[in-house]
Amino acid sequence: MQISMHDIHKAFGSNKVLEGVNIEIKDGEVHALMGENGAGKSTLMNILTGLHKKDSGTILSDGKETFFDNPKQAEENGVAFIHQELNIWPDLTVLENLFINKEPVTHFGLLNTRKMKAVANEQFKKLAISIPLHQEAGKCSVGQQQMIEIAKALMTDAKVIIMDEPTAALTEREIQTLFQVIQSLKVQGVSIVYISHRMEEIFTICDSITVMRDGKTVDTKPIPDTSFDEVVRKMVGRELTDRFPERSPNPGDTMLEVKGLSRKGAFEDVSFSVRSGEIVGVSGLMGAGRTEIMRTIFGLDGRYGGEIHLNGKQVTIKSPHQAVSLGLGFITEDRKEEGLVLDFSLKDNIALPSLYSFAPKGLINEKSEQDFVELLIKRLTIKTESASTSAKNLSGGNQQKVVIAKWIGIGPKVLILDEPTRGVDVGAKREIYQLMNELTDRGVAIIMVSSELPEVLGMSDRILVFREGELTGEVSKEEATQEKIMTLATGGQEDE
Known part of the structure; x- marks a missing residue:
């Protein structure tokens, strides 16, 4: 599925959040979306998935003008969003969280728990997740909750998956597993919009990058044609001389x-x-x-x-x-x-x-x-x-x-x-x-x-x-x- 968002504008009251943003997402590519906090990245993706309504602009899906009324409709049409702020129901089990609002039923209208467990176990195996399905989700660590959200999105058979800071709570081992899953999704033609502040990940897993600043599109380039320093300069509008400031510690008592x-x-x-x-x-x-x-x-x-x-x-x-x-x-x-x-x-x-x-x-x-x-x-x-x-x-x-x-x-x-x-x-x-x-x-x-x-x-x-x-x-x-x-x-x- 190819997505094109052209000249997107959005304001909340007098606060202009997006002012003419453009992004093109191709079939089977991992497209990085970067910008400082408040640049409008999440708002843009929330417009794509129907959580917010654009004030103006055009959204095309495979060349046809498209808009979704809500995230559920977007998901039904192949666009899934793994949010940075996790949407976990803490009092429900891991299994219940995975299938919330899309529970399979038997011919008699009863919950098909056996099928739910089979599908969940298959997905967990792909992601190397070892969390008991009967465990309350609220008792899982933030990292485990993140993996549950990733598994839930992958179970929707999505054609475009938006990942907002997907590795923020993951270990190095889990990150490598996620990258392997992303590579296999690419082979199947699934497109990934990858929002992250971890520059190493962008240059490891992504094919192209769109940089936003202050609600506007600054540039779009293939990853091989840009660099760490260039991306940072476009994000912040200035040079950052060193990633980590020098320390001169003088420990006391x-x-x-x-x-x-x-x-x-x-x-x-x-x-x-x-x-x-x-x-x-x-x-x-x-x-x-x-x-x-x-x-x-x-x-x-x-x-x-x-x-x-x-x-x-x-x-x-x-x-x-x-x-x-x-x-x-x-x-x-x-x-x-x-x-x-x-x-x-x-x-x-x-x-x-x-x-x-x-x-x-x-x-x-x-x-x-x-x-x-x-x-x-x-x-x-x-x-x-x-x-x-x-x-x-x-x-x-x-x-x-x-x-x-x-x-x-x-x-x-x-x-x-x-x-x-x-x-x-x-x-x-x-x-x-x-x-x-x-x-x-x-x-x-x-x-x-x-x-x-x-x-x-x-x-x-x-x-x-x-x-x-x-x-x-x-x-x-x-x-x-x-x-x-x-x-x-x-x-x-x-x-x-």
């Missing part, structure tokens, strides 16, 4: 130390420390226990064994409220469910953890609160019409910036960042990295959990590697390589 930290079924006997002014990277494959360890330190997941020491004193952290009062901040990997109150404004989201500081006598000083929020919006270059805009109306990357802003606002002594640049464009990533440097220059101790090995290698002063709930090694910045980290993460033996 130990701010956080855990000794023999354990939680049954999640991780066991974990010990490490972080000093002021230091960034400690945390790496490992999915299921390694990285996120579970950080949630436990922050008091999110109940009782634990072992000891936690903050600034030299042993503490027992029973809740996030207590963790915040002790100077801990935690940017979670799931901004939608845990990082934001989506119906709240930016101002309310950013100010929420710091609220008491604006109310010394019980009444909120609204001017101080507004000045505080405006400063953080400006510092993190959050694209928004105003601080009163609802968080749910921002792009995914700008939502991530709001989450970071609210935790920076508390002035933490220790800041845990779990996948801090997930779904964030290359220009915004560098801004976050620079911000991390500024925080460590002020003496903040940072723990950065990341599935992006280049990020771990580029920003960490030390790297902790986990596998199946155990700390398998610590690597200095000078000794760190992708091969060494992956060896420790997979249980292989390091060469002497």
